[in-house]
Amino acid sequence: MDTAPLPVKESSYVAVATDRVSEYSDTGSTKKMPKKMIRKWEVFPGRNKFCCNGRIMMARQTGIFYFTCILIVVTSGLFFGFDCPYLAKNVTPAIPAFGIALFIFVMSTLFRTSFSDPGVIPRASPDEAADIEKQIEVPNSTPGTYRPPPRTKEVVIKGQVVKLKYCFTCKIFRPPRASHCSLCDNCVERFDHHCPWVGNCVGRRNYRYFYLFILSLSILCIYIFACVLTHLILRKYSTVLNK
Numbered sequence: 001m002d003t004a005p006l007p008v009k010e011s012s013y014v015a016v017a018t019d020r021v022s023e024y025s026d027t028g029s030t031k032k033m034p035k036k037m038i039r040k041w042e043v044f045p046g047r048n049k050f051c052c053n054g055r056i057m058m059a060r061q062t063g064i065f066y067f068t069c070i071l072i073v074v075t076s077g078l079f080f081g082f083d084c085p086y087l088a089k090n091v092t093p094a095i096p097a098f099g100i101a102l103f104i105f106v107m108s109t110l111f112r113t114s115f116s117d118p119g120v121i122p123r124a125s126p127d128e129a130a131d132i133e134k135q136i137e138v139p140n141s142t143p144g145t146y147r148p149p150p151r152t153k154e155v156v157i158k159g160q161v162v163k164l165k166y167c168f169t170c171k172i173f174r175p176p177r178a179s180h181c182s183l184c185d186n187c188v189e190r191f192d193h194h195c196p197w198v199g200n201c202v203g204r205r206n207y208r209y210f211y212l213f214i215l216s217l218s219i220l221c222i223y224i225f226a227c228v229l230t231h232l233i234l235r236k237y238s239t240v241l242n243k
Helices: 063-089 092-114 125-132 209-242
Strands: 011-016 019-026 033-039 049-051 055-059 154-156 160-167 172-174 179-181 186-188 193-194 201-202
Touching: 063 092, 063 209, 092 201, 092 209, 125 172
Parallel strands: none
Antiparallel strands: 011 019, 019 033, 049 055, 154 160, 160 172, 179 186, 193 201
């Protein structure tokens, strides 16, 4: 007995991933062809710029960051080119080896601080923003009138009352120690400051790398200064002994 194939109903669904929002169309075939693909960094509302398909996140103004890189590279290059050969020959080869390792660590912490997410808090969706605005009941107000959101909100955390400040740009009550960066136009968790030397904000997710960068850079500067001073002293005494 011949049976007619059942009609296939056209349907569509939306697949949401952690780093992209993809829309697919199911036309009854076994193969689902992508209809539209939009990644979150492509519609990011802040003022950051992205590279390497969204894996690198930086601020818009990166001129001082490039100057920082050039300053470190040129200073270290002069040290490795003029001082290290003499010190490695007359003192110990460990001096340039330690200098190279320290230089690599400085640059890696700098790039990790500059290219990472400092702790940006996602903005509220239109539905979430409307729900927050409805949380305040204005007495003696006519129905349908606009009610502005509250500037602060009190919540109880571990038995203690904590005040959360409202961000009128991101439409959220940001957590304690969070602040809105005017340069990047983002609310950053545990915001410390916006550092133009690294070209990024310093917050919860990159503060440790920023601290390691400052510490290692200070050690590198002291190390180069001490080695250059040693080089000059050895040159001076060798000239005196040769005479």
